Amino acid sequence: MAGWDFASVFEAVARVHPERTAFVHGRRRGAWAHFDDRAARLATVLESAGLTAGDVVAEYMRNGPEYLETFFAAGKSGLVPMNTNYRYVEDELVQIWADADVKAVVFDAEFRERVDRVRHRLPGVRLWLEVGEGTDWAPSYARELDAHPPRPHGGGREDSLILIYTGGTTGHPKGVMWRQGDILSLLNAQNPRPLPDHGDREAVEAHLAGLTREIRSLVASPLMHGAGLFYAISALSGAGTLVMTPGARFDAEQLLDVMDGERVQSLAIVGDAFARPMLAALDENPGRWRLDGLRAVFSSGVMWSRPVKEGLLNHMPAARLLDGLGSSEASAVASTVSVRGDVADTGSFVPSDRAAVLLDDGTLAEPGDGKVGRLAVTGWIPVGYLNDPEKSAQVFVEAAGRRWSVPGDLAQLDADGRIQLLGRGSSCINTGGEKVFAEEVEEVLKQHPGIADAAVLGVSDERLGRKVVALLRAGERPPSEEELHTHARAHLAGYKVPKHMAYVGSLERADNGKLDHRRLTGIAESKWGDGHA
Numbered sequence: 220m221a222g223w224d225f226a227s228v229f230e231a232v233a234r235v236h237p238e239r240t241a242f243v244h245g246r247r248r249g250a251w252a253h254f255d256d257r258a259a260r261l262a263t264v265l266e267s268a269g270l271t272a273g274d275v276v277a278e279y280m281r282n283g284p285e286y287l288e289t290f291f292a293a294g295k296s297g298l299v300p301m302n303t304n305y306r307y308v309e310d311e312l313v314q315i316w317a318d319a320d321v322k323a324v325v326f327d328a329e330f331r332e333r334v335d336r337v338r339h340r341l342p343g344v345r346l347w348l349e350v351g352e353g354t355d356w357a358p359s360y361a362r363e364l365d366a367h368p369p370r371p372h373g374g375g376r377e378d379s380l381i382l383i384y385t386g387g388t389t390g391h392p393k394g395v396m397w398r399q400g401d402i403l404s405l406l407n408a409q410n411p412r413p414l415p416d417h418g419d420r421e422a423v424e425a426h427l428a429g430l431t432r433e434i435r436s437l438v439a440s441p442l443m444h445g446a447g448l449f450y451a452i453s454a455l456s457g458a459g460t461l462v463m464t465p466g467a468r469f470d471a472e473q474l475l476d477v478m479d480g481e482r483v484q485s486l487a488i489v490g491d492a493f494a495r496p497m498l499a500a501l502d503e504n505p506g507r508w509r510l511d512g513l514r515a516v517f518s519s520g521v522m523w524s525r526p527v528k529e530g531l532l533n534h535m536p537a538a539r540l541l542d543g544l545g546s547s548e549a550s551a552v553a554s555t556v557s558v559r560g561d562v563a564d565t566g567s568f569v570p571s572d573r574a575a576v577l578l579d580d581g582t583l584a585e586p587g588d589g590k591v592g593r594l595a596v597t598g599w600i601p602v603g604y605l606n607d608p609e610k611s612a613q614v615f616v617e618a619a620g621r622r623w624s625v626p627g628d629l630a631q632l633d634a635d636g637r638i639q640l641l642g643r644g645s646s647c648i649n650t651g652g653e654k655v656f657a658e659e660v661e662e663v664l665k666q667h668p669g670i671a672d673a674a675v676l677g678v679s680d681e682r683l684g685r686k687v688v689a690l691l692r693a694g695e696r697p698p699s700e701e702e703l704h705t706h707a708r709a710h711l712a713g714y715k716v717p718k719h720m721a722y723v724g725s726l727e728r729a730d731n732g733k734l735d736h737r738r739l740t741g742i743a744e745s746k747w748g749d750g751h752a
Contacts, residue, residue, distance in 0.1 A: 222377040223416075225399055225403060226258075226291060228423065230372045231420065231427055232458045235424050236427065237252035238251070238252065239458065240433070241254035241461065242463065243435075256369050257284075258289075258292040260367050260370075261292035262374070270345065272296065272297030274299065274322040276292075276299065276300055276323045278300060278442075279325065281305055287442075287451065294399065295375060301382040302384055304443055304653075305441075306712035308708075308709070309336055309337050313337050318391075322343065326350065327349075327350050328352065331351070348363060376399070377398070378399070381399060386655060391656075393606075394604065394606070395548050397602070400417075402452075409453070410457055412430060414426055435460045437485070438463060439474055439493060440493070446519040446543075446545070446652075450517060469493060471493070471499070472500050475497065482512050484512055485517070486513065486516045490518045490523040490542075490651075490684065491681070502530070513537065513538045515541060516540050518541070519544070522565065522684035525564055525565045528542075532557065540558070542554060542557070546626050548624050550599075552570065552594060567639055569636075573599075574594070574638070576592040576593070576595065576638070577616075579592065587632065593625045595624065595625045627647070650685050653714045660711060660717065661673045663711055669697045670691055672691070672692035673690070673692070674734050675688070676736065676739055678743050679744065679748040690726060690739055691721065692726055700720050704720075719746070721746065
């Protein structure tokens with residue numbers, strides 16, 4: 220193999236199992252040879268547009284084969300694939316694409332008008348490629364692939380980057396830089412049938428040849444988030460088949476139909492945001508779906524509550540529910556495994572051998588010492604944040620003789636060594652798996668002339684975990700809630716717009732200008748939290 224990277228591994232799978240199904244998306248199915256050929260043709264398209272190793276390719280798509288092909292193609296040419304949240308509106312797109320100095324954008328046709336409105340603000344982009352009919356400024360993805368020959372194997376590079384843009388704790392979204400070789404080793408170490416780490420071509424292909432049983436994995440979570448992408452590329456690296464549901468919105472019954480029809484063995488979801496509707500559908504339709512072949516359900520980065528896990532296991536008794544604790548900056552920090560009759564508590568995790576709780580004095584917490592610190596992970600971690608050395612220095616730190624990723628979750632260690640997650644040490648709100656930075660939303664709200672001040676907060680929500688709300692101090696002509704929603708939606712993705720808003724006499728900022736988030740969250744929780752709204 221050319222290197223320890225995803226393109227090299229995927230190319231090896233295509234050589235060893237060319238007829239095996241690589242992906243399923245509704246009625247569309249592609250064998251590994253087909254998947255490899257299309258990605259190789261796209262690599263030629265990108266190179267023909269003048270892109271060279273290290274250039275960034277933005278993926279502005281929903282889940283589908285083209286998302287996977289673009290990731291694969293970028294790797295073949297030593298380019299950098301970059302996720303793009305399909306909920307972002309114009310200003311957000313310009314901010315992240317300019318920050319990453321994007322050279323090519325592959326986008327779904329449904330986003331054509333939005334892309335058209337921003338493309339003139341991004342003169343550095345050399346290629347706009349539409350997954351659809353195409354336009355005079357963005358040729359058709361399919362026709363471009365048909366018109367170009369496949370790139371030869373062997374262009375993958377271990378040190379090529381994968382960019383994961385995240386709202387996280389960084390204010391505006393920032394690009395987390397992962398080396399392909401590090402992510403591949405990290406995911407491979409968690410695989411029950413791991414490849415030989417950094418193995419040569421013969422060793423890797425010999426291992427793949429021994430994988431005679433096809434594992435069918437369904438990614439319901441978005442590929443444009445790190446958790447969904449990492450699950451998908453891990454499944455493909457093991458010569459598996461990746462199943463995706465068609466459609467623009469999550470539909471629990473459709474998901475269960477696909478799981479049944481494709482006899483899925485492994486599933487990735489987004490905590491309670493997906494699990495609660497699934498459980499409701501299963502309870503309302505007993506016996507409709509055959510789930511006896513399901514062996515594992517994965518979730519990461521969002522609350523997955525114990526009662527929902529217990530309910531799901533009543534319908535899928537052979538499954539193991541794996542709840543991961545991690546983020547774009549710190550993957551696979553800790554996890555729990557729940558099986559029927561033994562369900563893990565909400566918010567309690569078993570740390571990996573790479574995880575620790577880092578205290579303010581630079582030492583590590585000991586089990587049962589009662590000290591609160593920041594959750595940290597070492598080993599395979601990102602290079603840092605793109606174009607933000609200051610934030611990189613804050614999150615990726617040297618302590619106890621190791622380099623750590625410390626994104627900002629507060630935690631402590633129980634006497635038995637389990638991690639108790641206490642919450643964010645910042646104003647980041649995790650709503651249904653989406654991260655919302657409160658200050659970004661506050662600034663947009665305050666741009667309205669009728670708003671003098673704003674506090675954006677997260678309150679409890681049964682389905683989403685947390686929902687975004689706002690307490691406002693009115694200016695001279697305060698807008699109605701409907702008017703303010705319209706204003707906010709013009710500048711922000713829908714999930715960032717507060718679900719509820721209310722005016723208060725004062726937000727009582729301290730002398731240093733800071734808000735008392737704990738007090739304000741208590742007020743908001745009493746108005747709109749679970750059981751109040």
